[in-house]
Amino acid sequence: MRGGALPAYPRGMTSTLTDAAVDTFDSFDPATGAVLSSWPAHSAAQVEAAVGRAKEAAQWWGELGFAGRRTHLASWKSEIARGVPGLARLVHAENGKPFPDAVLEITLAVEHIAWAAKNARRVLGPRRIRSGLLAANQASTLEYPPLGVVGVIGPWNYPVFTPMGSLAYALAAGNAVVFKPSEHTPAIGAWLVEAWRRAVPAGPDVLQLVTGFGPTGAALCRSGVDKIAFTGSSATGRKVMAACAEGLVPVLMECGGKDAMIVGDGADVAAAADAALWGAMSNAGQTCIGIERVYVTDSSYDGFVSELTTRAAALRPGDGDGASYGPITMPSQVEVIRRHIADALATGGRALTGGTIEGPFVTPTVLVDVPETSSAVTDETFGPTVTVTRVPDVEEALRRTNATSYGLAGSVFAASSKAGVEIAKRMRSGMTSVNSVIAFASVPGLPFGGVGESGFGRIHGDDGLREFARAKAITRQRFALPVALTSFERPEKVTGQLVRAVRLLYGRG
Ligand code: NAD
Secondary structure, three states: OOHHHOOOOOOOOOOOOOOOOOEEEEEEOOOOOOEEEEEEEOOHHHHHHHHHHHHHHHHHHHHHHHHHHHHHHHHHHHHHHHOHHHHHHHHHHHHOOOHHHHHHHHHHHHHHHHHHHHHHHHHHOOEEEOOOOOOOOEEEEEEOOEOOEEEEEOOOOOOOHHHHHHHHHHHHOOOEEEEEOOOOOHHHHHHHHHHHHHHOOOOHHHEEEOOOOHHHHHHHHOOOOOEEEEEOOHHHHHHHHHHHHHOOOOEEEEOOOOEEEEEOOOOOHHHHHHHHHHHHHHHHHOOOOOEEEEEEEHHHHHHHHHHHHHHHHOOOEOOOOOOOEOOOOOHHHHHHHHHHHHHHHHOOOEEEEOOOEEOOEEOOEEEEOOOOOOHHHHOOOOOOEEEEEEEOOHHHHHHHHHOOOOOOOEEEEOOOHHHHHHHHHOOOOOOOEEOOOOHHHHOOOOOEOOOHHHEEOOEOHHHHHHOOEOOEEEEEEOOOOOOOOOOOOOOOHHHHHHHHHHHHHHOOO
């Protein structure tokens, strides 16, 4: 889908900030290194100006209410849906993934807009809360108003799907958003914001774009936003948290992972190998919830390894039609992948297939006999490589799976679904798929996020909506109690009555 199919974008595509002369940077085609388009590296002052406009827009957007916002979000969703082929070509050009994978990514993202818009009122709307015995005279209500302006800082690996987990949910909750896409995929970010401006001409500043590198992201953290939703590496996440700490700005952290698959005794090894292959190699392994380690019990090991190796050897990395996966998007990542493969091989590991790198293309690499101390096992590789390790039983598989500072997701294949679910519960991660891989990401109602170095907070689902709202509790006194408990007029005898009441009510357990 390259060549003549390249989208008609950019140079003319606008950033929402056009004032003042600024530094610019280029976006590249990762397969060829060719410059695709040029973008402003927005300054702190420009970021602040965008946030200022967003604050005003947030007022209008918040007052629209759930029904009004739902209508506009539906228009945005339709605008994106109508533009799928063009956007997918852009994703292919700027991120490098095959066109069909780009279509799948966008489809999943669109579904999240629909879900967030549809469910926002149910999750965040006002509700009555039982007041309890001591406050029987109070009518209690709870609602979740928006935070105001949310800054969304995105990565490049799923440049539509990943930020959408914050964009759609923050918008549906009633916030305005200033979005800084990765410096590797600015045109894709701009496409989404342009689609918003076409779909919601009444509120162009509700979703704005700023582009640039780390300093632009850091400026967003310090710009007076009410929350930062960050998706990226754990190392950058620390910097984002430090910048946000200065202003006590709350953060949502969606960081890296080193996800494992466990294949137990009696598992369907062919199905497990098929899933492991997709989990490890699709998107050239540049998936936060990709499978980077597989632990296989003795009895399943040989069958699994043979299935996986045969399938992996048949994959074809490339740029043209029919490629299984594309180039490594970020040039510096190639060195990390090279280092991890070299470390695995230098410490006793073997590559059953792959292990070579040509330009930005890494061959599908299956590594066995790699010690647990190798960086190929301990650190996020973010390439089309996977380590497969033989373990005596599921207990050992779980121990090794959980012996990581990360904890994003994972996958389990076992003799029965019931056994698989029991293993999944014990995996230290935010999400686990049983009998499949990364399935949870396609269920909009399920929360998505990690533990440990994989971050905290959740996108998607009810939790993802609440992430962008604040709980607001209100009590309305309906009548005065005969004896006011919280008054300096309180009679002395009330204390004795309270002691008796609390003993009666709670002291008998
Ligand atoms: P990155 O950390 O290099 O960059 C992420 C974003 O942060 C970019 O927009 C970047 O410009 C910005 N940034 C850089 N320095 C900053 C600073 N000092 N202050 C503020 N912003 C700054 O990550 P990446 O290479 O774009 O993405 C890959 C990483 O993202 C991987 O670790 C992957 O696992 C992770 N990821 C996680 C999820 C998830 O949902 N948990 C999803 C996708 C990717």
